[in-house]
Amino acid sequence: MTLDIDSTIALLLSDKFHVPAENIHPEAALQDLGLDSLSLMEFVFALEDAFGLRIPEDQLDPRQSGITLTHLRDIVEANLNHGGANAAGSPVGLVA
Numbered sequence: 001m002t003l004d005i006d007s008t009i010a011l012l013l014s015d016k017f018h019v020p021a022e023n024i025h026p027e028a029a030l031q032d033l034g035l036d037s038l039s040l041m042e043f044v045f046a047l048e049d050a051f052g053l054r055i056p057e058d059q060l061d062p063r064q065s066g067i068t069l070t071h072l073r074d075i076v077e078a079n080l081n082h083g084g085a086n087a088a089g090s091p092v093g094l095v096a
Helices: 005-016 037-051 069-081
Strands: none
Touching (some): 005 037, 005 069
8 A cells, every 4th residue: 555644644633733743653642642622523534534534433532542643543544445435545635
């Protein structure tokens, strides 16, 4: 797969949610990135839109503690591999 999920996640966090780049690393937990609960939900929606898929809440609830960016990447990758709406395998263009 040529898709760079990590870069897309980092781009969303830094550009749309103003998370400092130094805070964005694979072990970072969602709740430690300085986003409030509404921002966390908006981030998940933005992530779904970027990849053209919907992640079931039973797979990802951003209010759940301990979800790291690595875990988030694995969830996105699994959903892309199981017929996500973006069959081309590349992120949908991010709108600033």
